[in-house]
Amino acid sequence: MIKDSPNPPEHLFAVRPNLDTETLLVNASQDLASxxxxxxxxxxxxDGAQRNVALGICRMLEGVQLLVNKALDEAYPAT
Structure with a gap:
């Protein structure tokens, strides 16, 4: 038997507090690449329409990847 939690979490997943921006952006970039x-x-x-949908998703992901990478470069420029 499973008991109900008296204080159920609001969300199933959460981001650990105190993570720095660089860590967040690097992980977001790696996840987007995957x-x-x-x-x-x-x-x-x-094939067909399903392929077009998958390729559309790829294009959107590439755009978001560029945004995340740009934010990472702006926040933490290479020395």
């Missing part, structure tokens, strides 16, 4: 790889793989496994 999701993009999955979408590219999917795009070559399907």
């Amino acid at each position: 999701i993009s790889d999955i979408a590219v793989h999917l795009a070559f496994e399907v």
Whole structure:
């Protein structure tokens, strides 16, 4: 039997407090790259409209990846 929690969490997942911006941006960038790889793989496994949808997702991910990488470069320029 599973008991109900007296204080159930608001969200299933949460970001640890006190993580610095660089860590957040680097992890977001890596996650976006992984999701993009999955979408590219999917795009070559399907045909027709489904392929177009997968490729559209790839393009959107690439745009978000560029934004995250730009924010990372602006916040933490290479020395």
